[in-house]
Amino acid sequence: MPLDAYKLASAYLKLWKALDVYFDGHQWLELVPEDSSSTANEINELFNADLSFADDPKRFRDEIARTLLFLKQEPKNTRWISEAEVLRTYFQNQAIRFAGDIVLTMEKPA
Amino acid sequence: MLTLKDPDIPFGVGFSCQTHLAVLVNEFLHPGRFYCWYATELNAFANGDSSNPVSLYLTIDRAVKAPMGGDANNPKIKDIRTNLMRALERELKGRLSNSALRQTIKVIATADVQYFRPQVWKLKLSRIDSSRVERGKFSDEYLVRDLADSEFDVIVG
Numbered sequence: 001m002p003l004d005a006y007k008l009a010s011a012y013l014k015l016w017k018a019l020d021v022y023f024d025g026h027q028w029l030e031l032v033p034e035d036s037s038s039t040a041n042e043i044n045e046l047f048n049a050d051l052s053f054a055d056d057p058k059r060f061r062d063e064i065a066r067t068l069l070f071l072k073q074e075p076k077n078t079r080w081i082s083e084a085e086v087l088r089t090y091f092q093n094q095a096i097r098f099a100g101d102i103v104l105t106m107e108k109p110a
Numbered sequence: 111m112l113t114l115k116d117p118d119i120p121f122g123v124g125f126s127c128q129t130h131l132a133v134l135v136n137e138f139l140h141p142g143r144f145y146c147w148y149a150t151e152l153n154a155f156a157n158g159d160s161s162n163p164v165s166l167y168l169t170i171d172r173a174v175k176a177p178m179g180g181d182a183n184n185p186k187i188k189d190i191r192t193n194l195m196r197a198l199e200r201e202l203k204g205r206l207s208n209s210a211l212r213q214t215i216k217v218i219a220t221a222d223v224q225y226f227r228p229q230v231w232k233l234k235l236s237r238i239d240s241s242r243v244e245r246g247k248f249s250d251e252y253l254v255r256d257l258a259d260s261e262f263d264v265i266v267g
Contacts, residue, residue, distance in 0.1 A: 006211075006212045006215065009195070009215060009219070010199055010215075013192060013195055013196045013199060016192055016196075017192075017196055020189075020192075023160075024158055024160050024161065024247075025157075025158065025159075025160020025161045026160075026189075027147055027246065027253070028127075028147045028160065028161055028166065029132075029189050029190050029193045030145070030193050030196075030197065031132065031135060031136050031139060031140075031145050031193065031194065031197040032139075032145060032196075032197045032200055032201060033145070033255075034196075089185075092188055092189075092192050093188075095192055095195065096188065096191060096192065096195075096219055099195060099215050099216060099218070099219030099220075100216065100219045100220050102212050102213075102215060102216040102219070104209065104212060104213055104216065105209050
């Protein structure tokens with residue numbers, strides 16, 4: 001299956017938000033309520049989903065597995081936050097990048 | 111002789127910082143009803159910068175007014191952009207056609223930084239029943255999930 005930029009963007013948004021909910025002030029920028037248990041459930045579902053839409057499904061599943069392990073770590077103290085920041089920023093950049101690459105049906109791929 | 115009266119302490123108002131793009135998306139998702147966090151002080155210092163209306167305003171305003179048409183890589187701009195994409199994805203999946211949803215997400219992903227220009231809202235708390243207000247984690251942080259147009263004024267932006 002060819003890479004699906006929309007599905008990848010959607011999945012990276014889930015990974016990003018699962019970490020973002022632990023950062024102070026995240027809620028001020030939200031338009032819908034988010035909570036850590038439902039975002040963690042989304043990551044579990046993503047891990048068990050068909051990931052053939054990704055450019056490298058194995059690597060992508062490894063990223064999801066790493067996130068699940070990270071979410072299970074306690075306590076989520078300042079050290080956890082500083083480590084989570086790196087992963088969160090990576091997921092955010094990936095989400096923006098793939099969303100920008102979405103090919104609309106009216107467009108012809110480059 | 112000069113005598114000083116008690117200073118006017120704002121009572122019954124709240125302050126929130128929004129962006130032009132968030133207002134458009136909110137209006138698209140929940141017409142006439144805004145999901146809105148606010149503080150009772152414009153400079154809610156005790157909340158920290160991320161939950162302080164004036165700090166948010168200054169951070170976003172600087173990014174929008176940065177040279178060369180704005181700073182799309184500013185962390186706050188990226189946070190707003192991804193939150194809007196996430197809200198649209200969550201709320202519209204199954205409600206919009208697949209192609210319309212893809213187009214909507216792409217529009218936000220590629221929106222020019224100028225669409226992120228900030229606004230400061232002044233909430234008229236006397237019009238909002240306390241049963242609709244939820245407390246946040248910080249001492250001056252509150253949420254109204256269904257703020258109506260008539261319950262706030264845009265005072266900056």
